[in-house]
Amino acid sequence: MTTAPGLKDYLATRRSIPAFQMCEPGPGQAEIEEMLTLASRVPDHGKLAPWRFIVYRGEERGRISADLARLALEAKPDLSEEMIKVENTRLTRAPVVVAVVSTAAPHAKVPEWEQIMSAGAVCLNLLMAANALGYCSNWLSEWFAFDQRAFPVLGIRDNEKVAGFIHIGSPQVPPTERPRPALSDIVTWVGSDS
Template identity: 50%
Template structure:
């Protein structure tokens, strides 16, 4: 499959500032979610959930983040507050990926977290497959208990990231990639 190979060799995220309307319609979003959730899931326990932030809710979520930021950091200037208000703009759609681990005798929580990370990356692949672009971002609000709860996290859960999706407004140049010789080794049994 040369087309798939070429895509995988050239895929790169497109920052939220370069994502614009249109975003996925309802049918496209369903496909993105379906593709995104086809990931390794040892034990078939679905240790993740997704939260959609779209439409006018993007501005409401940003306003709520600005309020939380202002409470956490009294005296925060208006420029910083405006940055928080814009967190889910201009991208037409954001999907929050939540690690929702479940007790299981054979599937450690770390493995469940990796499954959630696979969902995040697969959502990016799905967006690109449908002609959109995407960016996986994890910021302070993924780790702040009040902000994460406001955005949909329940007790015992945490965000692994937010996948911003839209139509790219620019072609983004590739970044340098690591040389394989620097990151790949061949295992052999150590001498006794």
């Protein structure tokens, strides 16, 4: 069997850059559309496409971040000044943020769990698609991914769930490695290779 050395090398070194360490330039519309096309090429039992994208870019990111900060203050009026600054920059840390929204629903043949995992696969594919086009990326799910009060602000419907917010931009610093689990801690072998 032959291997694709470029892909193997990429997977061996793939890293996320924290969103607060991203800067311009970010991808333009044509590049974003290419990323979303690549991200959509995931296992999808029943061809349901049980996910959709919301792309946040430009000035709207600041307006939405301010609305999220207001919601955060309503929930916790004693937020520190530092946390208020954090809330006000939720969607402005990276030039582009893409919400991957799970639209999983009961289906006669396809379990909801499989549909949800398909949305997770889209998130990972989008990270890799951004990297393939020369950008850095980070998959985040913060408090507003789980707080339905934020859904109207973000354009998410009541019957949907956020699989993740994918932040995309250019790196301010090179990625650093982090500890990875030892295979002996995460693998169970059943049978032999004979």
